Amino acid sequence: MTLEFGKTIDEDVVEQILSILPPKSLKRFQCVSNRWYALITSPRFVAKHLSNSTHNNLSTSVLMKREVRKDTNPDETEELFSFLHFRNDEDNDVDSVHDEHSFLSSIQEFHIPFPTGVKTPHESLIIIGHCKGIICLAQAASGEVILCNPANHEYKLLPPSTYLPDSDWPFLTTFQFRDGLGFGYDPNFNEYKIVNIGFSAPELSTPDGFNIYNPPKAAVYTLGTDTWREIKTDSLETETTILWPEQFQMHFKDMCFWLGHEQHKELDVFDEGEEQFIREVIIMFDTGDELFHNIMLPDEFDYPSKNYFVENLLGWKDSVALLGGKICQISSFGIWVIEEFGGPNGGAWTKHITFDLPVEPLIFWKSDRVLLNGPNNTDYRGLIFSYNLGTKKLKNLPIRSERTDSTAIVYVSSLVSVLGGGKPESKDNSTPNAEFSVFEYPSPPVSHYMVDKKTYSYSVWAIPSDDVSLRIKKVMEGLRTEFGGPEIDPHIAVVGSIRMKHEDMLNKFISLQSHVISSYKAKVNQVVTRSSYFQCISLLIHSSFKVSPELSFTTGVCGGQFRFWNKVRPHLNLLYGYLTEEERKKAQEKVSYMDEGLSSLSFFITRLALYKIDYKDRSLKSWEKIADYPLRFE
Template sequence: MAEFCKLPEEMAMQILSRLPPQSLMRFKGVHKSWYTMINSPKFIAKHLSNSMHNHSSICVLFKLSVLKNNNTRDNDEKETVFSLLTFCNDDDDHTEHIIHHVGDDITKNHVVGIKAKDLESVWIIGHCDGIICLGGLADSSNVILWNPALGEFKLLNLEPYPDQVMTSFGFGYDPKSKDYKVVNIGKPGEEEYGDGHILNNPPTVQVYTLGTNSWREIKTGSLETETTNMWPEEFDMYFKGFRYWGGREQIKEFDNFCDRNEEEYVRQLIISFDTVDEVFHHILFPDSLYESFACWYFNMNVIVWNESVALFGMDYGICEDYSRVLWVMEDFGGVVKGSWIKQFTFGTAAGLEKPLQFWNRDEILLVSNGHLVSCNIDTGKLKHLPIPNYMDFDHLEAAVYVNSIVGILEARN
C-alpha cells in the first residue's frame, strides 16, 4: 500500500476516481495526500464525470407503498418507504438486470431525518449530480438535500409567504458559480373586488444557494405576459444549466367567478429556469398538440433523451393501442427556441400505463400490471425487475440518479 501511495498523482486520480463513493470515503484515511486529493474540486468533478458515463449500473430512488408485515399478504396495512436500489447489467449485451445492492430504506433508519409518519407527504423534487432534493415535509415549508452515497443530508428551512396557496420547487446546478440552487415558486391567492372582478396575483420566487446557505427573493417578470401568468407544475428536471417543468398559462383577470372557472387556463407549455441568470423562459409544445381539445396533451412528461430536451407521453390519436410518443427539441440551447421533431411512436400492451423514467436512450422504466419492468423502445422487449417486498405500484415514484461524492454539508468556494 505504501508503494501504491507513491504513484504519480495523475495516475492515482485515474484509478481512484473510478471507485464507488463508499470505498473512497474509507481510502481517505490511507494517506494524507489521498485525503487532500479526494477532497479536491478537480477529483470530485472527475469522479462525477466517470459516474455519469458508467452505464453498467443504474441507481434508483423509489418512493413506494409496502405491506407493514412482509411475511404475509393477509395483512393489507401499508406504509410508505423510500428505498435505494442499484441495478447492474449481468452480461456484456446489457440485456438483463440484477439487483447489486438494496439500500436501507430511510423509513426505518431516518437517513435524512424524516419521521415515518411524514413520509407519505414527501415527494421527490428532483436530483442533480448525485444530490436528491425532497420536499413536502409537514407544512411544505421544508426542503431536504440528500446525497445517498455519502449519507449526508441538509434541511433547508424556508419561510413561506403567508398568502401562498400553492408551491412548486426545482433543483439544479449553476455552472458559472459552481454552486447548487433550489427554486421555490409560490402561487399567491387571488384578489376579489366589490364589482366581482378577480385578479390572479403573479407568482413569487425565492432561490436558495447552497454555498451561502441562504434564501433570497428574485424578480418574476419573466413568468408574466400582459394577460397571463405562467405556473410550473410537475415533471421537473435539470439539464445543462436549466431547470424544466411542465406548466401552464393562467389568465390574470376575470370579470366574475363564472368566467374564471370556464377560461382560467390557456394552454400547457414547458417552463425553464436559467440557473446562472435566474430568469424564467417558456417553450411551447409541438403545434399539433394544441390543435384539438381531445388531444389531452397534459399527460406529457418533460425528460432528457439522448442529450436533448424531450416530451414523452401518450399518443391519444391512437389511444386504443396504448401507444407512446416522443417529441425531441432540435437545435435548442435552453433559451433559443428550437423545433420539435416527432422522434418515434411505439406501442405497448394494455397495462403499461405508468412510465416512470428513461434508464438510457433505449430503455424506459414502467409499471406493468403490478410489476416493475424495463421496456426496450426499439424491440418492445420487456424485462421484469426483481424488487423486494410486496408493494403498491399505483403510488410508486422513481428517480434515476448517479452516485457521487459531491458534498452538501460544507459551503463551497
Template sequence: MAKLGTLSEERVMDFLSRLPPKDLLRFKCIHKSWYNLITSPSFIANNLFVSRNNKFSSTTSIVFKRTVLKDSKDKNDIFNVLRDNDNSRKNIYVSLLDLYKDHDGDDQNLHSDVDDLIIPLPFSICPFSFQIAGHCDGILCLVNTVLEDVAFCNPALKEMKFLPRSPLLLPRRHPEDIDGIETDVNAVGFGYDYETQEYKIVRVVLFITGICYTLPSKAEIWTLGSNAWREIKYDHELHVFWTPTFELHFKGIYYWNCLTYPSPGQDKEAIFTFDMSEETFEELSIPENYRAVDGYVKFLSVWKESVVLIACQGEGPKSFDIWALANSSTGVKGSWIKQLVIGPIECEIPLVFWKSDELLLTMSDGIVASYNLGDQTLKYLLVHGIEDPQYIQAFVYVNSMISVKGDDEVKACIDT
C-alpha cells in the same frame, strides 16, 4: 498497509477515482493520507468526471422514490397505510439501484443491487406530499409539499441537509381564518449553474387570500454552500401543477408543466422553464400537433441527449408519441420534432430512458419494468411501490462524493 507515498499519487488517484462512493467511504479509513486525498476537492471533481463519462461501464445507477410495507400482512389495507402519518406500517425510500443487463438473455429480469435510504419523519409524513424536485451530480432536492420543507440529499453518501424556512413563507393560518394571507409553494426546481459552477434550488411562492391569488407571486433561490434564501425577479402569472414524471433538469435548465392565461377566462397548456445561470424564467409551447385532448397525459425525459416529451393515452394499453426538442442541448429555444411512436404496452406510466433503447415503466401493481424499443420485450426489476404508480419516481443517477453538509447541521440517514 503501505502509505500513499510508496505509490505515485497519480496512480492512486486514478485507481480510487474509478470506485463508487460506498467503496470510497470505506477506503477513507485505511490511512490518513487516503482520507485527505478522497476528501480533497480535486479528487471529488475527478471522481465525478469519471462517473459522468464512464461509457464502458455495464452498470447504470437509478434512483427511485417509492413506498413499501413494513409487514406484508397490511397488503389488504394499503389505503390506510399510505395515510398513516407516523410511518409505523410503511417506509418511504429513496432507493439507489445499480442496474445491469443479463447477457445470457434467459430470464425476464434485469439484475440489480438495491441500497435503500429511509426518509425520516416528519419530512415523509405522506408519500403523496414527498417528492424529488430535481437531481444533479449525485445530489437530490427533496420536497415536502405540505410542510413546505426542502432538503438536499446525497443517497450514495447517506446524507441529508434540511434548509431553513424561507422568509417569504408565512406561518400557516388557522383554517377558519378567511381574511388572512397564506403562502403556497407553486414550483420547486433544482439544478446546476454552469457559469458559476454552483448548485441551486429555485422556488416560486404564491400569496393567497381566501381562495384567490391576490398578490404578485415571488421567486427565490438557495445556492448550495450559502446560508440564506435570495429573492430574484419574477413577473409571470401562471400556475405550475405537478404532473407525474414531468419535472426535469437538463443542461442547466429546469422544466415544469404549467397553465398560462393568455386572456380572461382562457387557459393554455405550456412548459415553464428556469435558466440556472441567467436566473430567468421562460414559457415554452408544447408541440402544435400534440394530441392535448381528454384522456391524454404527457411526460418529459432525456433521450439521446435531447429533451423529449412523451404523450400517451391515459387508459388501457398505451402507445407513446415521442417528441424531441430541437437544440435542447444548448438551451430551451427550438421546435418540437416528432421522432417515433412506441407501443401499445400494458403499463401505467413511463418513468425514464435509462439507455437509448430502454424505457423504464411502472405497471398497475407498482412493479417497475424496462421496455426494449428494439425487440419490444419487457424485463422486470426487483423493485416496487405500494402507492399509485404515478407517485413512483425514477431518475438516471450519477454517483458522486459531493457532500451536502456545508457548515450546517446535517441529518445523516443511516437506516437501510
C-alpha cells in the same frame, strides 16, 4: 528522477482507480492513510469522481420511492427508497416476461434519516429532483426542503424562505400552494440552487365575480451561502396573462424545467363552462442568469386538435424531449425533441419515435429503456418492469410497489457534500471558483440557444379615436413624470399573448377585417390598480353584453379567430411599473386630479392593430406594429 517519476505515475494510477469506485468503498479507504484521506476529500477528486460516475457507460442507478407492505403487519404499508443498479449491457436480453436475470445488478433499500428539526412523517417525503450527485426532497405537509446525498450519508434541512407569499387559503398547506419548487446547478459559480415560485391567493372582485390573479414571486436558495433571496419573475407575466409552473421535471444543461400553463389574470368564477387555462407550456429557469423562459408544446398537444397528453419531460439523446401519450390510444406513446429555441412558437419540435407500452412509463433510465409500474386494474398490479424499446422485450424486476404513483429518478452516486462551505457568497460580488468544477466536462448548455433568439407574442389592440388618445396621453405623461415607466400607446388589448407563426397570424388578422367592420363604443367603469407590472394603473372597461354589446361581439370574434377564448374584462393601461401599494393609491388619486371625467369616459374605438411584443422588454422599444385597419362609422 526516475524514482520520482515512477512514484508520480503510481499515484496517478491509484487516483484513477479510486475515482471509479463507489462512494461506500471510498469512505472506507479514507482511513488507509492521511494521504488517501486528503486525496479523496479534495475538491479536485470529488469533481473527477462525479465526472466518471456521470459518464460511466457500465451501469446506471435509479432512485425509486415505492410503497411496500410491512413485515410486522401485512395490512399496513410503508414507503421505502430503493436504489436500483443496472448494468448497461445488451447480452442479457431474454424473451420472458418473468425473467429476473440480473442486468439489475443490485437493489439497496433504505429510509432517509431526518435532519434535526424535521417534524413531519417519512411518508410525506416527495422526490423533487436530482442534480449532479445531490437529491432534493420536500415534505408534502410542511413544505420543508431537504438536500441529501445518500451515498455519503449527508442530509441538510434548508432554512425556510420568507420571500414567498403565504397562502390565504386555509385548506391548502404551504408546499401544496407553492408548487413551483425546482432544483439545479449553476456552473458559472459552482453552486447548487433551489428556486421556489409562489402565487398568493387571488383577490375576489365583487360584484362582477372575477378572481384577480397577481403575478408570481420567486426566491432562490444557494447552498454555498445557505440563504434565500428574492429574484425577478418578469418573464412569467404578459399584458393579460401569467405563466404558472405546476410540476418540476428536471435539471438539464444548466436549466430547470417545469410543465405548467398560461392563464388569464382575471377569471370569471360564475362561468364554469369557460376554458380557464389558455395553453400548456414548458417553463424554464436559467440557473446562471436567473431568468425565466417559456416554450410552447408541439402542435399535437394544443387545442382544438389535441391528440396527445403530456407524460413528462426528459433528457433524451442529449436533447430536451417531451414524452406524450395518445389520448384515444392509452398504450400509444411518442417522443418529441426540441431542435431550436426561440421564434414565434418559442421552439421547433420534431417527432422522433412512436411506440406502444403495456402500461404508462415510470421513467426512462436509458434512451431505449423504460421502467414501468403496473396499475392496479391489470395483471401487472404492483410489478416493476424494464422495457426495451428496440427489442420490445419486457423484463419483470424482482421488486414490487403497492401503489401505481411511485416516483423515480436517474441518480449519479457521488462524494459531493451538502454540508460544506467554500462557496462564493453571492453572484454579485464573487468570481467563479477556478480550483475545480463539480462537473468538469459539461454538455453545451441550453441557455446558449436562449440568449441568441427572441421569443415573441402577438396582440390585437383596440385603438381609441385620436382626440381621446391625446387626452389619455396627457394623463399618462403626468403619471410617468412622477412614477417613471415606459411610454405607452393608448390601447385596449382585445387578444393578448398570441403564439403562432408570423404568416399564419398575419393572415388571420387580415381575414378579421371582414368580420369586425364597424367602430364601437367603450365605456370606462373605474380607475383600478394592480400589483401587476402591465396593469399597474388602468381604466377598467365595461365588458357586459348589456352595457357594451359591440365590444363583447368584437372580443368574441377576435378570440375565435386566434383560438383565444376568454371573458376577461378589458383594460386600458395608463402606467406600467412596479409600485408599492401606497404609490399605486397615490397614482390612482392623481388620475382623478388630472382628469376627473376619465373614470366615466365613453369613447369610440376607431382602429384595430396587430403588434409584435417581447414581454421581456419592459422599455417597449422593441414592440412593433405589424398591421392595422380603420373601423367604419355606421
